Amino acid sequence: MDKLIVSPSPHIRSDAATAKIMGNVLIALLPAVIAATLLFGGRALILVGVCTGSAIIWERLCNLVMKRPDTTGDLSAAVTGMILALNIPRSLPYWMAVLGTFIAIVIVKQLFGGLGHNFANPAIVGRIVLFLSFPSAMTAWTDPMLQPEVYDATTTATPLVSKAASYSDLFLGTVRGCLGETCAFALLLGGMYLIAMKIISPATPIAFIGTVAAFSWLAGEDPLYQVLSGGLLLGALFMATDYVTTPVTTLGKIIFGLGCGLITCVIRFYGSYPEGVSFSILLMNIVTPYIDMLTETKPVGAKKKEKKDKKAKEAAA
Amino acid sequence: MHLNGISLKHNKRTADSATVPVPLPESVKLPMSQHMGAPCEPLVKAGDAVKVGQKIGDTDAFMSTPVHSSVSGIVTAVEDHLLANGKVCKAVVIESDGRQKMSDEIYRPVVNDRESFINAIRESGCCGLGGAGFPTHIKLRVDTDKTPVDSLVINAAECEPYITSDYRELIEAPEDVLDGIDKVMKYIGIAHAYICIEDNKPQAIEDMKRRTATRDDITVVKLKSSYPQGAEKVVAFSATGRIIGEGELPANKGIIVMNVSTAGFISRYLKTGIPLVERRLTLDGDAFGTPCNVKAPIGISVRKLIEFADGSVDDIAKLLAGGPMMGMCLYDFDAPITKTNNAILGMTEKWAVRNEAKTACIRCGRCVRACPLRLMPTEFEKAYEARDVERLRKLKIGLCMNCGSCSYVCPAKRNLAEINQLAKELAR
Numbered sequence: 001m002d003k004l005i006v007s008p009s010p011h012i013r014s015d016a017a018t019a020k021i022m023g024n025v026l027i028a029l030l031p032a033v034i035a036a037t038l039l040f041g042g043r044a045l046i047l048v049g050v051c052t053g054s055a056i057i058w059e060r061l062c063n064l065v066m067k068r069p070d071t072t073g074d075l076s077a078a079v080t081g082m083i084l085a086l087n088i089p090r091s092l093p094y095w096m097a098v099l100g101t102f103i104a105i106v107i108v109k110q111l112f113g114g115l116g117h118n119f120a121n122p123a124i125v126g127r128i129v130l131f132l133s134f135p136s137a138m139t140a141w142t143d144p145m146l147q148p149e150v151y152d153a154t155t156t157a158t159p160l161v162s163k164a165a166s167y168s169d170l171f172l173g174t175v176r177g178c179l180g181e182t183c184a185f186a187l188l189l190g191g192m193y194l195i196a197m198k199i200i201s202p203a204t205p206i207a208f209i210g211t212v213a214a215f216s217w218l219a220g221e222d223p224l225y226q227v228l229s230g231g232l233l234l235g236a237l238f239m240a241t242d243y244v245t246t247p248v249t250t251l252g253k254i255i256f257g258l259g260c261g262l263i264t265c266v267i268r269f270y271g272s273y274p275e276g277v278s279f280s281i282l283l284m285n286i287v288t289p290y291i292d293m294l295t296e297t298k299p300v301g302a303k304k305k306e307k308k309d310k311k312a313k314e315a316a317a
Numbered sequence: 318m319h320l321n322g323i324s325l326k327h328n329k330r331t332a333d334s335a336t337v338p339v340p341l342p343e344s345v346k347l348p349m350s351q352h353m354g355a356p357c358e359p360l361v362k363a364g365d366a367v368k369v370g371q372k373i374g375d376t377d378a379f380m381s382t383p384v385h386s387s388v389s390g391i392v393t394a395v396e397d398h399l400l401a402n403g404k405v406c407k408a409v410v411i412e413s414d415g416r417q418k419m420s421d422e423i424y425r426p427v428v429n430d431r432e433s434f435i436n437a438i439r440e441s442g443c444c445g446l447g448g449a450g451f452p453t454h455i456k457l458r459v460d461t462d463k464t465p466v467d468s469l470v471i472n473a474a475e476c477e478p479y480i481t482s483d484y485r486e487l488i489e490a491p492e493d494v495l496d497g498i499d500k501v502m503k504y505i506g507i508a509h510a511y512i513c514i515e516d517n518k519p520q521a522i523e524d525m526k527r528r529t530a531t532r533d534d535i536t537v538v539k540l541k542s543s544y545p546q547g548a549e550k551v552v553a554f555s556a557t558g559r560i561i562g563e564g565e566l567p568a569n570k571g572i573i574v575m576n577v578s579t580a581g582f583i584s585r586y587l588k589t590g591i592p593l594v595e596r597r598l599t600l601d602g603d604a605f606g607t608p609c610n611v612k613a614p615i616g617i618s619v620r621k622l623i624e625f626a627d628g629s630v631d632d633i634a635k636l637l638a639g640g641p642m643m644g645m646c647l648y649d650f651d652a653p654i655t656k657t658n659n660a661i662l663g664m665t666e667k668w669a670v671r672n673e674a675k676t677a678c679i680r681c682g683r684c685v686r687a688c689p690l691r692l693m694p695t696e697f698e699k700a701y702e703a704r705d706v707e708r709l710r711k712l713k714i715g716l717c718m719n720c721g722s723c724s725y726v727c728p729a730k731r732n733l734a735e736i737n738q739l740a741k742e743l744a745r
Contacts, residue, residue, distance in 0.1 A: 005635045005669050006646040008735040010721030012325075012478070016683065016728040018676055074676060116677035116729075248682040248695070297691040299713040300320065301550070301562035 018115075022075035024199050028190035029082050029238065035173050035183035039144040040090040044179050048085040050094050055081025055101040062110035076115045080104050083123040083238055086180020087231065087278070088130065090142040096134055100126040120285045121245045124278050131278075141176035160230040161274045163222075170228035181231040191237035200241040203253040204260075208236040211261020219269050232264065235277035245285040252288075252295035259284045318558075320551055320689045322543030323722050325642070327517055328478040331599050336485050336610045339625050343413055345388050345616030347373065348398050350406040351655040352450030354380035359407050365392045368420035370592050373409050382442045382452045386420070387594035387614035388413040401638065401645045401652075408653070411616070425590045434504035441586045442593040442656070447472060447483070447547070447576030448639055450657035453583070456575070457505055459568040466571050469501055469510040470556045473577035474540055474547030476515060477640025479601045480660040485610045486578045486597065487514070487521040490585075491528060497580035498535065500587060507573065510535045511556035517542040544642060545720040549574050551689055563716055578659075593656055600626040604633045604663035613654055619661055620650045628663045635669035637662040642721045673730040684723035684733055690716050694723035694733040701740040709744040717741055 036044040059077035063070050071077070081101050088097060104126030112118045131138045141158060159165035159175045169175050173183025180187070194200045212232060213223040226232070240246060240260050247256050260280040267276025284291075350356035357374030361367060367386040374384035390413040398408035426437035439454035459466055471494070475483045487494060498510050512529070514522050516539050529535040538556050540546050550561045552574060559570040567574045582593060594615055601608040606627030613622060623630060630650050637644035638658050647661075654661070684694040693712060700708040714737065723733040 004633065004646065004648050004650075006648050007635075008732070008738065009641075009643050009645070009719070010724050010734060011635065011637060011641040011644065011646075011664075011669070012725065013671065013673065013730060014323075014726050016726060017673075017730075018679055018728045021679075021681065021728055069674075071676075076679075114677060116679050243679045243681045248680055248685055248693075296696070296712075297685060297693055299692050299716050300690040301560045301565070301716060302713045303563045 018074045018076070021199055022079050024194065024197050025079045025238070026075065026082060028193045028199075029079075029086070029180075031186035031189045032086055032180040032183065032234070033082070035186035036086065036179040039173050039182060040142060040179060041145055044090055047088065047090070047092065047094070047097055047179065048082060051085035051088075051097050051101055052078050052081035054098045055084070055105050058102055058105035059110070062106055062114075066110070068114070071114060074115060077105055077109075080109070080122045080126075083180075084126045086234060087123065087127040087178050089138060089140055089178055091140045092130075092134075092137055096130060096137060100130045103129045116244055118244060119288070120282055121239050121242050124239055124282050124285070127278050128282060143176060144174050144182065158230070158274065159225075160268070163225065165229065167224060167228065170225070175229075177229075178231065178234075181234045184228045184233050187233040187237055191233070194237070194241070200237075201250060201253055203250050204240050204246060204257040205236040207254045207257025208240050208260045208264075209233070211258050212264055215261060215265035219265065221269065226265075226268070230268070230275045231277040235281055236260070239278075240281050240284070245288060247288055247291045247295060249292075249295045249297055252291045255291050255295065256284050256288065259287070318560075320554055321687060321691070322541070322546060322551075322689060323687050323726060324542070325476075325478050325544045325725075327542070328601075329481050329484070329517065331479070331481045331601055331608045331610055332484055332518075334481070334485075334609045336489060336597050336612050338612045339617065339621065341388065341413055341415060341417065342614070342617045342621050344390075344393070344410060345386075345413065345614055346398070346408050346410045346618065346653040347384055347386065347616040348400065348406055348408040348653060348655060349374045349384060350400060350404070351384065351615075352382070352444040352452065352657050354378070354382075354452055354455075356406045357381060357384050359395045359409050361392045361395070361409060363392050363394050366390070367392060367411055368418045370423045370590075370594055371420035372422065372592075373411075374407075380452060380455055382439055382444055382454065383592075384409075385442050385592040385594050386411055387616050389416055389418040390414040401647065419591075423590045423592075426587060428500075428504065428587060431504050431506070434500070437587065438583065440592070441582075443579065443582060443586065444593075444656055445576050446578040446582065446596060446657065446659065448643070448657055448659055449549070453575070453579055456568075456573055457501070459505075459566075459573065461506055464568050464571070466505065466568055466573055467508045468557050468572045469498065469505075469507045470553050470567070470572055470574045471498060471510060471512045471577050471580055472547055472549070472552045472574055473512060473514045473518075473521070474552050475518075476542070476544045476547040477642055477644075477660075479662055480599045480640050482597045482599045482610055482659045483577050484518055484521060486581045487518070487525065490581045491524060493581040493584040494577055495528060495535075497582070497584035500583060501573070501575065501580065502534070505573070508534060511538050512536070512577070513538045513540050513552050513556050515540045515542045515546055544722065545689060545718070548689065548718050548720055550718065563713065596654075596656065596658070598622070598654065598658055599660040600663075601660065602628075602633075602637070602662035602664045603668050604628045604665045615656055616653045618651045618653055619647060622654070622661055623650065623663055626663070632665050633663045634666040635664040637664065642725070643719065675731055676729045678729055678731060681728060683726040683728065687722040687726045689720065689722065690718070692717060694737060697740050698731065698733060698736045701736050701743065704743065706744050709740050714740050714744050
């Protein structure tokens with residue numbers, strides 16, 4: 001070498017990378033995608049493909065228009081697209097799905113500065129906008145192809161409303177609902193993978209699910225039924241654990257989960273919507289900066305001098 | 318209470334390499350500033366004849382130690398020298414006569430009390446050999462009436478990858494280490510010593526445990542191998558459970574932390590009177606054909622050590638003084654070895670150049686969980702970008718030890734440790 005490289009320490013870096021983290025989330029979503037395909041057929045898989053693909057395309061188009069470097073390689077757009085796909089029913093028209101990813105990627109993520117700068121979870125907002133804009137298409141439930149014999153085909157509602165499904169139906173996902181939310185088994189499998197790989201902290205899902213269970217019990221509802229039905233597991237494991245839009249510290253994550261659980265139950269039991277998971281996460285996304293502010297870590301060995309100084313100043317004034 | 322740490326690949330492939338002396342160089346360059354504190358004034362001028370151990374630089378400043386010649390020969394120049402930290406100091410260049418004649422100034426120090434012990438340590442030119450290089454006599458000069466010191470923490474954690482020079486001290490000179498500990502305990506009046514060794518050095522732990530089996534006043538502490546276990550605050554906490562707070566020295570909590578090689582040196586100095594003119598270093602890195610531990614005279618040029626370790630300057634892209642986590646980049650193959658160098662790592666382009674683009678922070682919180690002192694590097698970064706000094710102080714930027722763990726774990730490859738240092742200066 002002609003010249004030696006001079007750079008600040010450290011001179012080694014771990015092999016952790018954003019793309020690797022997002023890749024692991026995609027892997028963790030696979031069981032739910034497979035379950036959706038088995039339960040709702042090929043159209044489910046096509047919807048997953050349409051959402052994921054269009055999300056990536058929207059991201060790339062934004063990069064080009066905004067003259068920014070290509071960020072599709074970090075796989076975060078793919079994750080958003082796939083999560084949104086799991087949040088829509090089987091019969092949703094493709095163009096609506098593409099509109100959903102447009103809202104998620106272009107409006108919620110890129111217009112706010114791209115990955116790391118959005119204040120709300122893109123997939124959540126995508127789902128909510130679709131739900132409010134196309135309420136009938138977003139609640140046009142299809143019976144799963146694999147039906148248990150006792151399945152009540154005359155019910156048009158999801159199990160959250162009918163309260164007629166068995167635990168095993170809910171666990172295996174042989175009920176009506178969005179593509180990825182019905183099969184609790186697949187979601188738990190993916191969630192455990194993320195926890196085992198140390199991608200997510202178990203704090204948020206435990207606080208979220210625990211609060212829903214406790215609130216349900218106090219409200220006289222069946223806690224296990226409430227936990228297994230609706231979008232709770234999908235939301236608690238995959239959306240309330242999004243790094244960007246949730247608190248950084250463990251205490252913050254617990255507060256976030258508690259808040260999500262409370263809002264979910266209030267909407268479910270007392271609101272006019274049957275499901276409140278996505279609204280709860282969005283509302284908690286909005287207060288995340290405040291939770292972060294209140295739950296900053298206490299540095300080891302820090303002196304608590306400032307309070308005294310303040311008091312002294314106030315006294316002097 | 319628990320201090321966070323990260324796990325690193327140890328790469329201690331020189332652990333079994335016994336220390337070998339390097340051939341005497343034709344010349345040495347001795348900077349007058351080799352560690353924290355005030356630089357020395359040269360006591361010699363070009364043309365003077367000097368011998369090994371002769372004092373060639375000293376100062377009246379409190380926070381300093383003298384510099385001694387590591388060779389016998391003729392002073393060829395007293396010139397300006399650019400230090401790695403960007404400051405300029407004087408350096409004495411000595412051409413060796415190859416005979417290594419000992420100076421008449423060398424005599425076995427007469428030590429019979431605390432004061433004479435501390436003075437002898439000052440005259441030895443001793444500073445912390447672990448890297449930071451705090452003058453040892455200042456560390457020992459703590460007013461034990463005002464701040465009673467009851468614990469001597471011997472730091473043999475050596476948590477940086479590659480480096481094994483402290484380990485070799487434990488293996489090759491355990492008697493010296495124990496004798497040095499005894500002397501410090503005796504003259505400073507410290508009741509208990511803790512020898513702290515990471516559990517990736519089981520042989521050293523076993524050996525020290527065996528040697529201190531009958532001692533009630535020495536505890537061998539087996540530390541978990543976790544970076545930065547060897548940081549002063551961390552090792553002091555691991556040994557004693559005491560937290561050294563903001564703006565405090567270990568002595569404020571009744572602790573003196575001393576590097577294991579420093580303890581060994583103190584023993585040898587008291588026996589022989591030979592000041593700090595040579596030291597052990599680990600030579601490693603993928604650019605070196607023969608990684609090894611060497612004993613080298615202070616002031617020898619790095620180029621000589623590269624040759625000794627079968628490395629070629631043409632292959633080296635990055636030259637580190639110290640470990641890969643906290644080591645400083647050298648920019649000159651002719652830079653001299655100083656008292657605080659515990660390793661020279663020569664790295665090839667393949668190792669040193671990474672094509673990892675810095676991307677946006679995804680708020681994953683890995684840096685916050687990695688920080689041993691529970692600081693929030695991401696918040697430092699935001700506050701630094703906004704030049705918000707008040708916020709930086711509130712976040713306790715002053716506590717950052719620059720261990721580099723935050724940068725290491727960051728998946729977005731952000732230069733958090735670097736920003737921390739800039740922010741620390743801004744908020745000073």
